[in-house]
Amino acid sequence: MATGRNHRPATSRSRGIPDATVARLPLYLRALTALSERSVPTVSSEELASAAGVNSAKLRKDFSYLGSYGTRGVGYDVEYLVYQISRELGLTQDWPVVIVGIGNLGAALANYGGFASRGFRVAALIDADPAMAGKPVAGIAVQHSDELERVIEENGVSIGVIATPAASAQPVADRLVAAGVTSILNFAPTVLSVPEGVDVRKVDLSIELQILAFHEQRKSGELPDDGRAVPGTDIGEDAGGGVTGSPVAPPAASVTKRTASAAPAATDRRGDEPGNDGDLPAVMPA
């Protein structure tokens, strides 16, 4: 998963569709599209729910926000539902998208086929590196950052994708917004601050992995002891660690007055320059 929403004061749902439901509509749409391709005429809420990996009651309630599109005793008409959900999501219109930061990730995104098939169209690829300019990626010539504003205006772009290093993300976001973009998908590991009315969604692999690690640790049963409860046996693992040697050593629990010089964290980082840690998007451009 990408990671949660961002900003936007909870009272966001314009007409009444809950955010949680909106987030599931693409899931339903995907499942329905698959059924459509297999020429299945109708599905029950039960079948569709299991295909989408959700609870059938939840699915029915979700659909109830869109209207009564089902037929009792039969189920839902696949084609009709595909259309209704597409329309509700705004996928029946063309969405020109600009991708900023054509590194490894940006290139991967540009190549993504699911883009076009869902109403999205890559209007331009932008990179700050002059050496990239003109290079074709996914059949589209990369343009220099200078062209950003012009491209946005000419194509009426309202959705931008940021795949730059963290340091560039905020400036890029500012320029996108200034040029008229009102929705941003951010792959850089930074908190973007944007004016009211601009939507930001964040995707961060690093966070997803850390969440997995948390649950993994719990499963192995061996959650490290409380850190303060057993002051004598704490460091055991960390001290000897070679490759396993972990980034952080346990500082003293007592707080008052401890200057940075005493900070053990400075000794970690196996070879990365400090400051470069989260500097690149989860999926890093070259």
Place this chain on the structure above:
Amino acid sequence: MATGRNHRPATSRSRGIPDATVARLPLYLRALTALSERSVPTVSSEELASAAGVNSAKLRKDFSYLGSYGTRGVGYDVEYLVYQISRELGLTQDWPVVIVGIGNLGAALANYGGFASRGFRVAALIDADPAMAGKPVAGIAVQHSDELERVIEENGVSIGVIATPAASAQPVADRLVAAGVTSILNFAPTVLSVPEGVDVRKVDLSIELQILAFHEQRKSGELPDDGRAVPGTDIGEDAGGGVTGSPVAPPAASVTKRTASAAPAATDRRGDEPGNDGDLPAVMPA
């Protein structure tokens, strides 16, 4: 956001840390790491919260689940908190990870630096294409799928990343699980079914973009009319559609008996082979 959680019966939090809190810990950790590198000794909940992009009350409540690590009137000791959160997330130990599917995305992931600096280590890159075998990606030689089980066993891998096309995702997941993997990060646009006790997290760019499109549509105020209210003027847009011509035509609302031959969806898909629509991960491998 990558997309929500998956499976796992809500009563998951082992000792008492809410899932929502766990999902935010990496955010705090990133902000704290940045402070640590700037040698800032302490932060208030207010400062840290704004750096992480959350509410300060929420942050304090989150930390309260970990214990009382703050000092009233002063704030939190940065180094100590970095350690505590790292430990809680399980980042003080080494997590060997295997990446399956070395396309565009898989390669981008392998290159990601934030991996290693957080306790994750790429143990192996696996691809089904024999031509890939031996090729170095990010300094690691790609291995053929046949090696999957051996690699997992030898390295004690418990976390797997799937970056294959959708069709391969489930078989790969099955093999991962059978070999001992208990946490999976899935980039393929499919619902994976896994046995109890295996965690799956999903990242799907396509879904994120669709959610953005929804809000974007709402902002433009022009939400298309109700779709059933105007039965006469329905097809208008779709029939003539060129590039903008949308994937779905509005089928009749009446349900009963409509065979697949009448299904308009077969006429869409601008050039994609049917079935290839969501076939690749959000960020597609070559």
Place this chain on the structure above:
DNA sequence: CTATCTTTGTGCACGCGTTCACAAAGACAT
């Protein structure tokens, strides 16, 4: 030692989301 000031930790209330369970609606058979 006392007073003041800052900041944490948390009790409480509210709202959103999920789930259950069932009545209503329609299909289908007789």
Place this chain on the structure above:
DNA sequence: ATGTCTTTGTGAACGCGTGCACAAAGATAG
């Protein structure tokens, strides 16, 4: 036309997450 059977749509209860607001805790000055 009537009855049965399937499946939807939703009212209601519950639980989690969020945010407010404040008391308790400690630092700091006098």
